[in-house]
Amino acid sequence: MLLPVAYISFATAALVYPPLQQDVRQFFLEHLQKDLQIIHMATGKSVDDVFLLLHFICHQISQSEAYRRMEPQALDNKQIRETWEEQFAKSFIGPVLQEVECLHEFPAVWRYRSRITLEHFLREFHLKVENIKGKKSKMEVLGLFRQQHPFLQALHRIPNILRLQQFLMAKYRRRLDRVEAKNMTIADAAGDGNNSIDVLETLSDFIAAWECVKEGLHSYGCWTVHDGLIHLPDAYKNMRIDENSPLAVLLPSTQGPGICSYMMLEFLFRKHNEFMESYCNKTKQKYERLPEVSMRKLHSNHLVSYHPDRDLLPLVLANCNYSFELGKGTTIEYDFEGFEYQLKEVILQAKSRVEQKSHVIPIDTMVYRADTTNSVVFKILRDRIDQESLSPAVKLQIVSELKSRLPDVCDSINNLDITTSFLKSLGGEPDKSLQTFMTDVLKMKQTITSQKARQFCRFKHIQSLWLLLSFEKSVILAQHGQDAFDDFDNELKEGLPDGARAELKQFCQNKNLEKLEYLLQQIFDCFLLRVAQPVDPNDQDAIDLKSISLRDILQGDRDAPLYSKEPDETLTDEDIFSFPAVILGKHIPDTWLSVLRELEKRRKEFQ
Known part of the structure; x- marks a missing residue:
């Protein structure tokens, strides 16, 4: 596996079947890193000790006569590979691990002590408490926490991620299309001198959270407001994110690279809610009584938010007994019940649930120019x-x-x-x-x-x-x-041209209140459902209503009404024909506000 990491060749790329869609070097590097993490968790050794152990195993293999006598084998099916792995482990790995276990018999290594870590604590809890056959653990909360910790540890990063996304979405709202967001890198956005936050510094929180959850997203589906149930496309599974990634990755969306950001947040929020619901069930509390908070008002104190080293490691150290005996080595005993009590009091007390409507957890999404x-x-x-x-x-x-x-x-x-x-x-x-x-x-x-x-x-x-x-x-x-009309681009909100405001005022003065009220609603509906619709640049027959006279648009609405019934006669053809022709679709917001002010003025006069 080290060969593809050092250099890429056709032969090493062909080692993987089916063929990879991503960079071969990056795939094997991440595979090695994952294997190291598994060994670290399985042995309870520090990362440095794991590297020393692997070096020692490699050294023993190179010195072994059995290795020199081994013939190359074609490991072309699962059964043959499993048999080979068992033989390899029995010949080379097992003896080395036995020697390592006996190291405490040598005084020279007594100076080295096992590190106390959160991972070692949780592993010992699983082996000594949860894994005992026929005996159910009384520490259900700690068991629940151990299961969900791989995801929960990312929750403390969410406030910074939300702050970064809110800044970027406010800055680029309706100013970028999806192609531009894909072509612009995160480094490009960070290099803009007008940023009020350090994009690259906050990016580290996003990357760390993504690394925690990306494997959990492979078979995960989430409900969205407008697009129903969505899944993470294969192209984004195991995606590596850095400052050279597209800016679109950071901008939540239900399509394109932004789906990574959207699903990561939704996944973490749902994991938080599910954890709190299970926690309430185990502690005889009512989940429905927890305060509900929307994403826009979310703070770290609302979530199961903790830093593994700064918040949990002190609890581990406070609930462990570390002893050393000559000839037997070190012994670490944990007070799991004491840790569970402090976990509930310090970390899990007074938390909220993230707002959820029906099946959907609302996530703010990026608004692109042609959405x-x-x-x-x-x-x-x-x-x-x-x-x-x-x-x-x-x-x-x-x-x-x-x-x-x-x-x-x-x-x-x-x-x-x-x-x-x-x-x-x-x-x-x-x-x-x-x-x-x-x-x-x-x-x-x-x-x-x-x-x-x-x-x-x-x-x-x-x-x-x-x-x-x-x-x-x-x-x-x-x-x-x-x-x-805050949600709309400035090109849809141009002010009325010279002279048009006077013509509009004259038009309003000649109409009764009923007609003005109806006109106000008609203009509004027309803007939302017709004028604000993005124009497809590839459609040669598409008409940009921003540059069309509002009078003609209103007349078109009478000819093709929104509803399957006869058009309302509150405004007649004569009324529409008398409307100022100089007012265009892009002037609707200013026109609407002018008519609203005139209407309110007339209402006060009649009171």
């Missing part, structure tokens, strides 16, 4: 389930029940997003209850804040309800002086 938008999602939904608009009376009642509470509106939208992702894949009868599906099928505890929406809405109303809630969210943000 799939809500227009595409709802087009797929309309192909599956015919959609109808909610009546004005029902809309008014739903909005009044929300009482302009932004958190309630946002939670309702998020729950509706998850529901839409399932329905666009599963389909369903248009008249089925939306509330029943969300509670009975998706097992959501909280659905839509409005009681009227819960009682009235069916599958056929999901698009109309989502647009209404999104509209209400933007109105609340605008009324509080915040950006109502």
